[in-house]
Amino acid sequence: MIRKLRRELVILLLPFISLLLRLWARTIRWQNRYDFEKDKGKIYALWHGYALALAFFGLDRGIVVLVSRFRDGDIADGLLKRFGFETVRGSAEEGREGKGGRSALLKLMELLKEGKNVAITVDGPKGPPFKAKDGVIFLAQKTGAVILPVCVKFEKFFRLNTWDRLVIPYPFTKAQLLVGKEIKVDPEDALEDKRRELEEELLTLERRSLGNPG
Template sequence: MKSLVRNALRSSWLQRAVGFLAAEFLRLVWLTNRFTFEPANIYELVEPRMPGILVFWHGQHFMAPFIKRKASYRAKVLISRHRDGEFNAIAAERLGIGTIRGSGDHGSAFNRKGGVGAFKEMVRALAENYNVAVTADVPKRSRVAGLGVIMLARESGRPIMPFAMVTSRFIRLKNWDRTTINLPFGRGALVGIKEINVPPDADAATMEKLRLDLEETLNEASRRAYAIVGRPEGADHG
């Protein structure tokens, strides 16, 4: 039975169907939630600094494609090569976001999971004027920012733009990253506090300081976003 389920999940037709349905459900969520932006002129502030590295916590990733408001905002998102990543990649591409496949992990499994190739592709995409979206977390360690994003900013010379994008109605799963499934017909918030720049000659101490800054900034953005929609951040549903 398990092998039948695995084979079904790997079938391209099912992956396409799930990705299509996920994209259209998320589109419904976006269209039926009334979003507040903080600051109110966030797009006017960010646009002159593009392309940027858009960073958010894993588990808050479903609404990220809708941060792209204009056709001129070209964007690609890093998505893992894991089976679940196939659904996410199909959904992202249907929503007009390009994909880069590989791991953001800079640990022992970095090479095996395609991390080196993905890193080079992200640097190239930024040089070609694409915004690049990536989760900050170290794999399987929720709300712990890894050095990968800091390394990408140092290599590319592009700013890190941390943000949180949440809705008032949601279901939160009890998995490692407490994935939030956003629901329609509520309120939403997009919060960006500041950009983080990494000097091209940043040493290990500077990079660790900026990593902690990124972690704190993402946590604060998340707290503010949930406060705006009037929901406790730690709740399992809204």
């Protein structure tokens, strides 16, 4: 009951929270800029712990974000829309045999074919952390979309004690978007091989974000 009331209070305060986060995002001193407009129908893959970081970087870019249907997803959905993102509720795993409804996967396929760029946290919505699931690989294989692994390196930040080790940047810190090697999934490719390739690429970016060369 208390948790439900707390969630409803947060939803009620979303306009105020989103304004504060927008102001916070504007203080970040980005050392590079990525031209999202040049991409058409790409999938940005990232760890769940960097979701806020990418939201700061991708403000008002019209990127489509896959958001969980879990109750906590209501908060993320509201914030992302106020940040200028589009959202699709569901999971990249859902359209698979035995996984339930197909609506989210079909919608993502449609948007990718229209040239929209899609962002997916590949270890979400509940983990395990830093373990890529193959839903994003399946989506790329079915649509022909290229997967672009991404991460963010902050000069000063802290991590929450959450399952995803959420990265929170300090205001006015320097930041850099890290972009990995593009991953193309052909019809004949084994999903598990490509899943491991994506996971290794994201782990390499994670190490670089922490100041380790890889």
